[in-house]
Amino acid sequence: MPESIPASLVIDTLKDTFQQARGGARREPLGWVLSVPDTHQRTVLAALDKERALRVLTCATEDEAAAIGAGLYIGGEPFVLMIQHAGLYASVNTLRGVGLDGQVPLFYMIGLLSREKDKDPRESRHSMVRYCEPLLDTFGIPHARLEGPDDVGRIPEYYRLAQQRKGPAAVLVGLETI
Amino acid sequence: MKPEEVLEAIAAVRGDAICVPTMTTSPAWRDITGDALSVSCVGFMGGASSLGLGLALARPERRVLVFDGDGSLLMQLGSLATIAGARPRNLVHLLFKNGVYHTSGAQETPGGLSVDFAAMARAAGYRGVHVVDDLAELKRLLPKLLVEEGPLFVELHTGLAGKTPMTAGMGMPFRQQVERLRGQLTSA
Numbered sequence: 548m549p550e551s552i553p554a555s556l557v558i559d560t561l562k563d564t565f566q567q568a569r570g571g572a573r574r575e576p577l578g579w580v581l582s583v584p585d586t587h588q589r590t591v592l593a594a595l596d597k598e599r600a601l602r603v604l605t606c607a608t609e610d611e612a613a614a615i616g617a618g619l620y621i622g623g624e625p626f627v628l629m630i631q632h633a634g635l636y637a638s639v640n641t642l643r644g645v646g647l648d649g650q651v652p653l654f655y656m657i658g659l660l661s662r663e664k665d666k667d668p669r670e671s672r673h674s675m676v677r678y679c680e681p682l683l684d685t686f687g688i689p690h691a692r693l694e695g696p697d698d699v700g701r702i703p704e705y706y707r708l709a710q711q712r713k714g715p716a717a718v719l720v721g722l723e724t725i
Numbered sequence: 726m727k728p729e730e731v732l733e734a735i736a737a738v739r740g741d742a743i744c745v746p747t748m749t750t751s752p753a754w755r756d757i758t759g760d761a762l763s764v765s766c767v768g769f770m771g772g773a774s775s776l777g778l779g780l781a782l783a784r785p786e787r788r789v790l791v792f793d794g795d796g797s798l799l800m801q802l803g804s805l806a807t808i809a810g811a812r813p814r815n816l817v818h819l820l821f822k823n824g825v826y827h828t829s830g831a832q833e834t835p836g837g838l839s840v841d842f843a844a845m846a847r848a849a850g851y852r853g854v855h856v857v858d859d860l861a862e863l864k865r866l867l868p869k870l871l872v873e874e875g876p877l878f879v880e881l882h883t884g885l886a887g888k889t890p891m892t893a894g895m896g897m898p899f900r901q902q903v904e905r906l907r908g909q910l911t912s913a
Binding site for chain 1: 898
């Protein structure tokens with residue numbers, strides 16, 4: 548059964564991931580969180596308000612977030628796109644143009660709002676939950692589920708995978724963070 | 726003003742500023758400069774302003790000049806608020822306003838030339854906003870645009886460019902432009 552992940556664990560993992568991406572160098576900000584606010588990850592976003600090592604930029608759309616990420620990548624800055632599944636659907640053309648054709652390593656944390664705790668997301672009665680993994684599969688984008696605190700190692704793993712393959716990679720936040 | 730004249734005036738003074746052309750400014754900018762400090766927004770129309778914002782945040786020591794189009798900006802109009810909220814001091818957002826989707830056949834944009842983008846940028850919270858319809862006036866303004874605290878927005882009233890990406894080609898693929906500019910910026 549999936550479990551909720553504490554916000555502090557997500558934030559500490561992102562900080563470690565970005566510091567590693569910088570070759571261990573400490574600086575502020577360590578990296579960027581490009582967010583179109585996600586209900587599922589709202590405790591993370593709330594905790595980030597007090598966090599100096601990560602800079603949060605709230606974007607009006609997920610299209611913007613992906614293009615801003617491209618600019619940060621070109622400039623050598625680590626970042627994560629923290630969005631909701633509906634935002635993934637809304638920004639498919641930018642995902643294609645920037646992430647696939649442009650080969651920009653877009654690393655996504657995607658909240659599965661309305662995911663039922665007792666169901667596999669692919670069997671959800673909500674289309675926005677059910678279609679998320681198949682859409683990523685259609686584009687050949689590797690993805691993993693964060694189904695509890697033991698899965699946070701997927702964050703640095705998929706961040707690095709995006710860099711290595713020069714393209715998008717995603718982790719899916721199964722339950723609301725706490 | 727002809728867009729090519731505007732771009733030539735910018736090229737003459739931009740120094741080491743990073744430039745982000747899109748749509749019909751891309752072929753002309755390629756002809757005028759062809760340099761490695763530019764990246765065209767190709768393949769995700771509407772993304773130039775956000776691409777420029779990311780560059781400006783990553784490289785605060787550099788000026789970043791975005792050459793946007795009115796049809797393009799309409800596709801990501803919310804980026805005005807995102808840019809104003811992020812307050813990048815080094816970003817200059819130049820809008821080439823011609824009232825049409827030139828690349829796809831010059832169909833009129835929603836609202837055409839009557840849309841007041843300068844007012845939108847001002848209301849969103851850009852630090853400085855200018856409207857320019859004369860080349861001499863632009864040449865007088867350009868030095869200020871390269872030093873004043875941003876984000877700055879300039880609505881340029883221009884005619885149609887001589888070339889479009891459809892007639893002149895897309896140029897170097899976006900992925901190659903990304904790696905070229907990244908190499909320039911991260912090895913410095």
